[in-house]
Amino acid sequence: MNIARSIELYARASALMPGGVNSPVRAFKSVGGTPLFIAKGTGSRVYDEDGNAYIDYCMSWGPLLLGHADDDVVRAIADAARDGTSFGTPNRREVEIAELVIARFPAVDKVRFVNSGTEAVMSAIRLARGFTGRDKIVKFDGCYHGHADSMLVAAGSGLATFGTPDSAGVTEGAARDTIVVPFNDIDALRAVMDRDHGSIAAVIMEPVPCNYGLIPPRDGYLRAVRELCDRFGALLIFDEVITGLRLAPGGAQERFDVRPDITTLGKIIGGGLPVGAYGASTEIMAKVAPDGPVYQAGTLSGNPLAMAAGIATMKKIDALNAYDLLEEKGRRFDALVAPIADEYRGRALILRLGSIVCTYFTERTSIESVDQVRACDMKRFARYHAEMLRRGIYLAPSGYEVGFLATAHTDDDLADTAAAMRESLAAAFGS
Ligand SMILES: *Cc1c(COP(=O)(O)O)cnc(C)c1O
Numbered sequence: 001m002n003i004a005r006s007i008e009l010y011a012r013a014s015a016l017m018p019g020g021v022n023s024p025v026r027a028f029k030s031v032g033g034t035p036l037f038i039a040k041g042t043g044s045r046v047y048d049e050d051g052n053a054y055i056d057y058c059m060s061w062g063p064l065l066l067g068h069a070d071d072d073v074v075r076a077i078a079d080a081a082r083d084g085t086s087f088g089t090p091n092r093r094e095v096e097i098a099e100l101v102i103a104r105f106p107a108v109d110k111v112r113f114v115n116s117g118t119e120a121v122m123s124a125i126r127l128a129r130g131f132t133g134r135d136k137i138v139k140f141d142g143c144y145h146g147h148a149d150s151m152l153v154a155a156g157s158g159l160a161t162f163g164t165p166d167s168a169g170v171t172e173g174a175a176r177d178t179i180v181v182p183f184n185d186i187d188a189l190r191a192v193m194d195r196d197h198g199s200i201a202a203v204i205m206e207p208v209p210c211n212y213g214l215i216p217p218r219d220g221y222l223r224a225v226r227e228l229c230d231r232f233g234a235l236l237i238f239d240e241v242i243t244g245l246r247l248a249p250g251g252a253q254e255r256f257d258v259r260p261d262i263t264t265l266g267k268i269i270g271g272g273l274p275v276g277a278y279g280a281s282t283e284i285m286a287k288v289a290p291d292g293p294v295y296q297a298g299t300l301s302g303n304p305l306a307m308a309a310g311i312a313t314m315k316k317i318d319a320l321n322a323y324d325l326l327e328e329k330g331r332r333f334d335a336l337v338a339p340i341a342d343e344y345r346g347r348a349l350i351l352r353l354g355s356i357v358c359t360y361f362t363e364r365t366s367i368e369s370v371d372q373v374r375a376c377d378m379k380r381f382a383r384y385h386a387e388m389l390r391r392g393i394y395l396a397p398s399g400y401e402v403g404f405l406a407t408a409h410t411d412d413d414l415a416d417t418a419a420a421m422r423e424s425l426a427a428a429f430g431s
Contacts, residue, residue: 001052001389001390002050002052003034003036003048003050003052004050005037005048005049005050006034006035006036006037006048006049006050007034009037009049010034010035010037020035021035025396025397025398025401026397028397030378030382030397030398030399030400031381031382031385031386031397031398031399032382032386033386033389035397036048036049036052036054036389036394037049039051040068040069041056041067041068041069042067042068042069043067043068043069043408044056044067044068044406044408044409044410044413045068046068046394052392053392054389054392054393054394055392055393055394055409055413055416055417056068056394057357057393057394057395057396057403057404057405057417058394058395058396058401058403058404059404059406060272061267061396061401062210062241062242062246062267062268062404063266063267063268063270063271063272064268064272064404064406065245065246065268065313065317065322065326065355065404065406065407066271066313066316066317066320066322066406066407066408067406067407067408067409068408070271070312070313070316070408072312072315072316073271073272073309073312073313073316075312076308076309076311076312077273077305077308077309077312079308080093080304080305080307080308081305083304084304085303085304085305086300086303086304087304088299090302091302091304091307093302093304093307093308093311094113094302094307096307096311097113097269097307097310097311097314098111098113100310100311100314100315101265101269101277101279101314102279104245104249104250104251104254104314105240105244105250105251105253105254105263105265105279106250106253106254106259107238107253107259107260107261107262107263107279107280107281108263108279108280109279109280109281109282109285110279110280110281110282110285111277111278111279111285112277112278112279112285112288112296112301113275113276113277113301113302113306113307114275114276114277114278114296114298114301115274115275115276115298115300115301115303115306116146116266116274116275116276117145117146117239117241117264117265117266117267117276118145118146118147118148118276119146119276119298120146120241120264120265120266120276120277120278121145121146121148121151121204121237121239121241121264121278122146122148122150122151123278123296124202124204124237124239124262124264124278125137125148125150125151125201125202125204125237126294126295126296127262127278127280127284127285127287127288127294127296128201128202128235128237128261128262129201129202130287130292130293130294131201131235131284131287131294132201132202132233132234132235133201134198134199134200134201134234135177135199135201136177136178136179136196136199136200136201137150137177137178137179137200137201137202137203137204138178138179138180138181138189138192138193138200138202138203138204138234139151139153139163139178139179139180139181139203139204139205140180140181140182140183140205140206140209141154141155141180141181141182141183141370142183142209142211142212142215142370142373143183143204143205143206143209143211143212143239144206144209144211144212145204145206145239145241145264146241147167149169149170149171149174150174150175150177150178151178151204152165152166152167152170153165153166153170153174153175153178153180154166154180155180155181155182163175163176163178163179163180179192179196179200182369182370182371183205183209183215183217183369183370184215184217184218184221184368184369185369186221186224186225186228189203189225189228190228193228193231193232193234197232197233197234200232200234201234201235202229202234202235202236202237202261202262203225203228203229203234203235203236203237204237204239205225205236205237205238205239206238206239206240206241206242206243207222207238207239207240207243207251207252207253207256207258207260208242208243208247208252208353208356209370210242210243210356210402211242211400211401211402212370212373212400213358213360213367213373213376213399213400213402214351214353214356214357214358214367214402215367215368215369215370215373216351216353216367216368217256218368222252222256222258223256223258225258226258226259226260229261235261235262235284236260236261236262237260237261237262237263237264238251238252238253238260238262238263238264239264240252240253240263240264240265241264241265241266241267241276242267242356243255244263244265244266244267244268244269245265245267245268245269245313245314245317246267246268246354246355246356246404247353247354247356248323248354249317249318249323251263251265255354261280261281261284262278262279262280262284263278263279263280264276264277264278265277265278265279268313269310269313269314270306270309270310270313271306271309271310271312271313272309272313273303273305273306273309273310274306275303275306275307275309275310320407322407323354325407326354326355326405326406326407327354327355329355329405329407329409329414330352330354330355330357330405332411332414333352333357333405333414333417333418334352336414336415336417336418337350337418337421340418340421340422340425344425344429345365346363347361347363347429348360348361348362348425349362349364349365349366349367351367355404355405355406356402356403356404356405357402357403357404357405358402358403359381359384359403359421360373360376360399361376361377361378361380361381361384361399362375362376362377373400376399378399378400380428380429381398381399382399383427383428384424384425384427384428385397385399387420387423387424387427387428388420388421388424391420391423391424392416392420393416393417393420393421393424
């Protein structure tokens with residue numbers, strides 16, 4: 001495989017940007033090798049600067065439910081751009097997208113658009129504190145909520161007392177107000193709530209963690225978290241930046257029928273442009289400026305291009321009946337990989353939830369906790385990743401990342417992918 005242009009660009013990039021990238025995992029540090037510079041994408045494919053084609057399962061880390069450069073989305077962006085790219089005033093498209101989002105998410109009566117998932121989470125946390133008058137936030141080990149200081153916190157020693165900074169530059173003060181507990185362990189959350197409930201503003205979670213492998217919630221777990229929050233007067237924040245518009249039109253809250261108090265959105269909602277959003281009941285959102293005392297603003301928030309991309313994406317999802325289509329593709333994928341999964345049972349595990357897939361190198365036959373993901377063989381994943389890449393399959397460059405099916409993946413793509421998986425697993429296990 002000739003990747004000379006990517007190698008040359010990466011050398012230049014490395015002299016100009018930390019790690020040569022604008023987001024760390026793109027640097028291929030956990031799989032080794034040179035990050036590919038992608039020149040273009042269409043449908044299920046991306047093409048690097050040397051012209052190599054790949055069937056893509058990273059899909060920009062989730063936003064591209066429809067695949068790359070969907071005609072309707074591109075046209076909507078171009079149409080919007082011709083009318084001007086930003087005004088810093090209210091615009092018609094903000095109203096249209098807000099109507100579409102509120103119609104989909106059962107727990108959202110009002111919504112505010114921002115520019116990233118990180119910003120959505122940061123604002124949701126401020127809102128939860130402003131609404132409850134409490135300071136502490138409970139998060140779950142292994143759940144990712146973007147890079148706001150209070151979310152870059154790891155579990156402290158002992159029984160989930162204070163968090164400790166998980167990044168240089170995060171103060172002890174910021175970490176002190178975040179409590180970290182294990183996911184899928186209701187007793188751990190109950191213990192923290194029993195002790196600290198008077199000071200806990202909110203519990204924030206990915207209802208289905210997708211940033212530390214894919215960890216399906218145990219039956220009844222989300223409902224039990226909801227009940228604890230109700231009992232102790234803490235708000236429940238579902239970070240649906242990945243799951244929203246992916247697991248169902250109304251995200252995990254619809255799929256599992258559990259209503260959070262505040263919902264954060266991102267990724268698919270922007271159709272590939274930088275968008276995030278947070279929403280809640282009318283009562284909670286009344287606290288947001290200019291209606292209320294919780295300040296939050298953005299020069300480019302509600303940007304007409306981004307709104308247009310999100311609107312076009314949601315309309316096309318409806319027109320395609322995308323969730324049924326993706327479930328169908330998912331079943332086809334299951335059928336193709338079932339014999340491979342059988343052959344590698346005890347060495348590799350392939351999980352799928354809707355259009356989210358994950359391959360773990362583990363002897364286990366199910367995954368329920370972050371510790372089980374931590375114990376997976378990430379060196380083996382790195383070999384597998386390189387082998388898949390050589391066979392024209394682009395996976396996210398880390399064993400902690402999931403893969404995404406898009407409506408653009410064809411039956412042939414799935415068959416080619418399964419064939420590549422068989423060969424790549426054999427190579428990764430050196431057989
Ligand atoms: C990607 C992600 C974020 C952060 O979104 P950015 O747009 O990268 O800032 C937050 N929460 C979850 C669950 C995510 O997957």
